[in-house]
Amino acid sequence: MRTRWPKQASASTSRATSATSATSCSMTIRTTTTTRSGGRGSRSLARRRPSPRCRRRPLRPRLRRRTRKRVPMKKALFSFAAAAAAMLVTFAVTSTPVAGQGGTGTIVGHVKYMGPTPVNPLIRMGADPRCNKLYVGKRPTAPTFIVGGDGAFANVLVNLDGSFPNAPAPTAPAVLNQKDCQYVPRVLGARIGQTLQVTNEDPTDHNVHSLSKAGNDFNRTQLVNGKPFDVTLKASELLRITCDNHSWMTAYVAIMDNPYYAVSGTDGSFTIANVPVGKQSVKAWHEVMGMQTQMVDVQAGKTTTVEFTFAPTPKPAASAPIRELTVPSQGALIALR
Secondary structure, three states: OOOOOOOOOOOOOOEEEEEEEOOOOOOEEEEEEEEEOOOOOOEEOOOOOOOHHHHHOOOOOOOOOOOOOOOOHHHHHHHHHHHHHHHHHHHHHHOOOHHHOOOEEEEEEEEEEOOOOOOOOEOOOOOOHHHHHHHOOOOOEOOOOOEOHHHEEOOOEEEEEOOOOOOOOOOOOEEEEEEOOEEEOOEEEEEOOOEEEEEEOOOOOEEEEEEOOOOOOOEEEEOOOOOOEEEEOOOOEEEEEEEOOOOOOEEEEEEEOOOOEEEOOOOOEEEEEEEEOEEEEEEEEEOOOEEEEEEEEEOOOOEEEEEEEEOOOOOOOOOOOOEEEEEOOOOEEEEEO
C-alpha cells in the first residue's frame, strides 16, 4: 500500500513595496502585489486604493517658509557701533554741567585788620625743654593774629559758598608741618578725597590729634626724625588739629567740596581762579574774628576784586566800675558791682 504524501508546494514569493504620496490627500498609500506560483493558477492580490473620503479632500497649498534677510557681519557691527556712538554723544551733551558753559573768571582780593593789633598770648614751653631750647632769648607767642603793614591780615580762609560741578581732588598732598613746636601753616585748605601729609621737623616727639565731627578722625604719634604719615580726608568740615604732647599747638584744616578757596598770605592777598561766571557768595573766616560774606559778579575772562576788613567790636561802656576778686578756695573769678 502506497502512502500518498501531499505535494509540497514550492512557492517563490516576491514582494515589492513602494511608498507613494497620494495626489488627492496627504496620507501615504502603500501598494503591495503578491504573486504565488503553484497549483492550478496564479492569484494576484488587488491593489489597495485610497478611500473615497480621502479622494474628496482638497489639495493643501504648500506654504513658503519665511526667511530672514541675512545682513553681513561687518555691516551689522558697523550699525551697532554707530548707534552706540550716537548714544554716547547724546549723554555727553545732556550731562555737561551748566555752570561751566558760560566761561570762568578770577577773584582776587585783600584782607585787612583795622584797629590796634591784638596781642597774641604767650606760650610757656617749660614742659618740654627741647621746645623751650628753640626760643632761647625769645618769648614765643601763639600765631593767632598775623597783621602786617597797612593792616594786611594773614591766615584768613576765603572760599565760595554754593553748589558747583564736581572736580577731581588734587593728586598732590596738602602738607601740614611741625616746626619750632608749632603747626605750619596755621590755616590750611584741602579737598575731600585729598591726602593730608603731616611732617615733623622738630627735635621732639609730637602726637597729632584731629578733633573731627565728620569722620576725619586720627590720632598719631610722630617721633623725632620720623617719617611723614598720610591721612585721606573723607568729609567736608573745618577740622581742628591739636597735639596731645604740647597743648599750645593748634591748626585748622578747611576740607572743601569744591576747588574755590584760598588762604590770605602775610600781605593779606588771595586769589581764586577758574571761578564760574555769575553772582557768587564769597566768605572770609578767621579763627577769632569770625566770618564775613560778600556777593560778587564774576564775568568771563575778567578779574573781580573784593576786599574784607575785620575790626574789633567796640565794647559798651560800663554803667559802674567792676572790681574783680579771686576766691582762693574756689579759684573762680567773681565780678562785684
